[in-house]
Amino acid sequence: MTEPPYPAFNTLAIHAGAQPDPATGARATPIYQTSSYVFDDVEHAASLFALEAFGNVYTRITNPTQAVLEERVAALEDGTAALATASGHAAQSIVFHTLLEPGDHFLAGRQLYGGSVNQFNHAFKKFDWHVIWADATKPESFEAALNDKVKAIFIESLANPGGVVVDIEAIAKIAKKAGVPLIVDNTLATPYLCRPKEHGANIIVHSLTKFLGGQGNSLGGIIVDCGTFDWLASGKYPTLSEPCPSYNGIRMAETFGDFSFSIACRMLGLRDLGPCISPFNAFLILNGIETLPLRMQRHCDNALSVAEWLDSHDKVDWVSYAGLKGNAYNKLAGKYLPRGAGSVFTFGLKGGYDSGVALVSNVNLFSHLANIGDTRSLIIHPASTTHSQLTSDERKAAGAGDDVVRLSIGIEDKDDIIADLEQALEQA
Amino acid sequence: MKHDQYSDRYIRRLLTTHKTFAFVGASPKKIRPSYFAMKYLQDKGFRVIPVNPGHSGKEILGETVYASLADIAEAVDVVDIFRNSEAALEIAKEAIEIGAKVVWMQLGVRNDDAARLAEEAGLEVVMNRCPKIEYGRLSGEIGWAGVNSRTISSRRPMLASKGIQHRVIRGD
Numbered sequence: 001m002t003e004p005p006y007p008a009f010n011t012l013a014i015h016a017g018a019q020p021d022p023a024t025g026a027r028a029t030p031i032y033q034t035s036s037y038v039f040d041d042v043e044h045a046a047s048l049f050a051l052e053a054f055g056n057v058y059t060r061i062t063n064p065t066q067a068v069l070e071e072r073v074a075a076l077e078d079g080t081a082a083l084a085t086a087s088g089h090a091a092q093s094i095v096f097h098t099l100l101e102p103g104d105h106f107l108a109g110r111q112l113y114g115g116s117v118n119q120f121n122h123a124f125k126k127f128d129w130h131v132i133w134a135d136a137t138k139p140e141s142f143e144a145a146l147n148d149k150v151k152a153i154f155i156e157s158l159a160n161p162g163g164v165v166v167d168i169e170a171i172a173k174i175a176k177k178a179g180v181p182l183i184v185d186n187t188l189a190t191p192y193l194c195r196p197k198e199h200g201a202n203i204i205v206h207s208l209t210k211f212l213g214g215q216g217n218s219l220g221g222i223i224v225d226c227g228t229f230d231w232l233a234s235g236k237y238p239t240l241s242e243p244c245p246s247y248n249g250i251r252m253a254e255t256f257g258d259f260s261f262s263i264a265c266r267m268l269g270l271r272d273l274g275p276c277i278s279p280f281n282a283f284l285i286l287n288g289i290e291t292l293p294l295r296m297q298r299h300c301d302n303a304l305s306v307a308e309w310l311d312s313h314d315k316v317d318w319v320s321y322a323g324l325k326g327n328a329y330n331k332l333a334g335k336y337l338p339r340g341a342g343s344v345f346t347f348g349l350k351g352g353y354d355s356g357v358a359l360v361s362n363v364n365l366f367s368h369l370a371n372i373g374d375t376r377s378l379i380i381h382p383a384s385t386t387h388s389q390l391t392s393d394e395r396k397a398a399g400a401g402d403d404v405v406r407l408s409i410g411i412e413d414k415d416d417i418i419a420d421l422e423q424a425l426e427q428a
Numbered sequence: 429m430k431h432d433q434y435s436d437r438y439i440r441r442l443l444t445t446h447k448t449f450a451f452v453g454a455s456p457k458k459i460r461p462s463y464f465a466m467k468y469l470q471d472k473g474f475r476v477i478p479v480n481p482g483h484s485g486k487e488i489l490g491e492t493v494y495a496s497l498a499d500i501a502e503a504v505d506v507v508d509i510f511r512n513s514e515a516a517l518e519i520a521k522e523a524i525e526i527g528a529k530v531v532w533m534q535l536g537v538r539n540d541d542a543a544r545l546a547e548e549a550g551l552e553v554v555m556n557r558c559p560k561i562e563y564g565r566l567s568g569e570i571g572w573a574g575v576n577s578r579t580i581s582s583r584r585p586m587l588a589s590k591g592i593q594h595r596v597i598r599g600d
């Protein structure tokens with residue numbers, strides 16, 4: 001008997017992690033809306049607490065609906081395991097809590113989602129973790145920023161919102177030489193467009209809130225363990241390589257091998273910090289993922305059409321979409337995002353601040369809000385909203401100058417998307 | 429046979445046809461991987477006999493520890509090696525002598541000479557795998573911890589006859 005080949009991406013998006021429910025035969029993954037699970041007996045309970053047996057104890061640590069989501073995303077990213085969390089930011093907090101000790105440093109590409117910049121600059125400082133900023137468009141800037149205390153490097157594969165495609169392989173080489181893991185936030189690309197593990201990432205994080213869930217209804221985050229970093233050999237990460245006082249002295253990396261990072265994140269980080277995902281959110285995101293390949297392709301095709309149309313519009317000064325020929329990142333997009341350059345990008349209005357305000361005030365199909373990665377097309381004028389507390393100069397430095405508009409192109413009919421922009425631009 | 433990858437079907441057959449393991453290098457320490465694996469396999473209904481000359485005569489998880497494979501009176505199906513890769517060749521020779529059916533080397537243990545020798549003597553071989561992880565993977569239990577089982581199935585998982593949070597592997 002020949003064994004069928006390992007399933008491809010579309011099949012995994014629907015099936016990975018999900019078998020019919022053993023108790024009821026339900027084919028869709030049930031929402032296990034429960035806080036806790038009965039033990040079979042005292043011995044079973046003891047084995048679960050000692051991590052000797054697989055099984056559920058309490059939903060802050062594991063939940064069967066969440067588990068299907070985790071295995072699904074791990075399979076799509078070709079990782080060894082994953083851990084879902086309450087939000088993308090929760091995922092990042094747990095990753096760094098597992099890797100860093102007080103006083104440690106990490107490098108991050110400056111071209112990041114603004115919320116991550118805040119998290120790294122301010123919230124992490126209270127844990128005595130220190131970010132050193134490098135330039136994600138210049139891989140050599142990471143090498144120059146290294147020091148003995150650096151324990152990790154963090155980048156976005158496709159940076160939000162600027163349309164910057166990062167040369168993951170070049171930065172992965174620097175991380176490897178320095179003996180530290182490379183963490184890639186793959187939120188904007190999703191594994192449909194880019195699989196960072198293939199380019200040398202060791203840990204992948206996502207905000208599931210965006211394209212993976214894809215319909216703007218649920219917060220969620222996830223950590224994918226690529227299983228490619230040798231924590232025992234490194235010895236720089238005591239949470240993984242030293243005996244664990246709260247689990248009888250086991251060493252995570254020895255007991256759980258190539259999925260030990262995910263187990264350490266769950267059994268220590270999530271257990272102790274607490275930001276678990278709701279089973280209902282896990283269910284909704286899981287349903288979203290089933291159509292990820294179809295949605296993502298349409299997002300990209302629509303975005304390219306809209307970007308080309310804007311590029312030739314009189315009132316538009318510039319368009320920053322890596323899918324456009326002649327864009328500075330078009331070559332890297334060809335390598336890292338061959339199926340499309342995503343659907344989030346910015347453009348500049350010749351009319352500046354007032355034009356931006358007029359545009360977002362006159363759209364009728366686009367929704368004016370602060371999110372990305374929805375079936376619906378979304379628009380925001382950062383200078384008058386997310387970045388309104390900054391001075392004009394500060395806004396410019398953050399890539400949110402007065403003229404900048406950010407779009408997240410949805411999966412509506414592209415002619416309707418363009419028609420809405422056309423009528424709103426007439427009034428801008 | 430090639431040993432870089434094993435089909436699920438091969439591993440499933442080995443884990444559903446054999447019932448008695450000998451763990452060479454079994455540790456009495458509760459936090460060692462061999463102890464975790466032994467406890468788990470016992471829980472799934474396997475007999476696991478520990479072999480470790482440093483602890484012979486003592487008990488691990490209710491089983492007497494033997495000094496060597498040759499000291500075990502009953503038939504052993506699978507010899508699972510929790511030692512370094514170099515030690516695997518001698519252990520494979522002993523496995524052949526006691527009439528074992530399978531030589532299994534733990535995660536991180538690989539010795540191609542030992543594998544060839546065992547295969548020439550008609551034994552089957554698995555290298556660089558843990559039977560606990562493989563059992564958890566093929567039964568679906570490992571997915572409860574978010575681990576990628578690298579399998580898909582539209583069939584209902586099989587529950588063990590005892591308890592709720594226990595699954596078993598389906599034979600082909």
Ligand SMILES: Cc1ncc(COP(=O)(O)O)c(C=O)c1O
Nearest residue numbers: 087088089113160187207209220
């Ligand atoms: C690239 C990127 N990473 C992380 C996050 C944070 O995710 P969440 O809002 O789910 O915490 C976002 C949210 O906008 C994002 O765009």
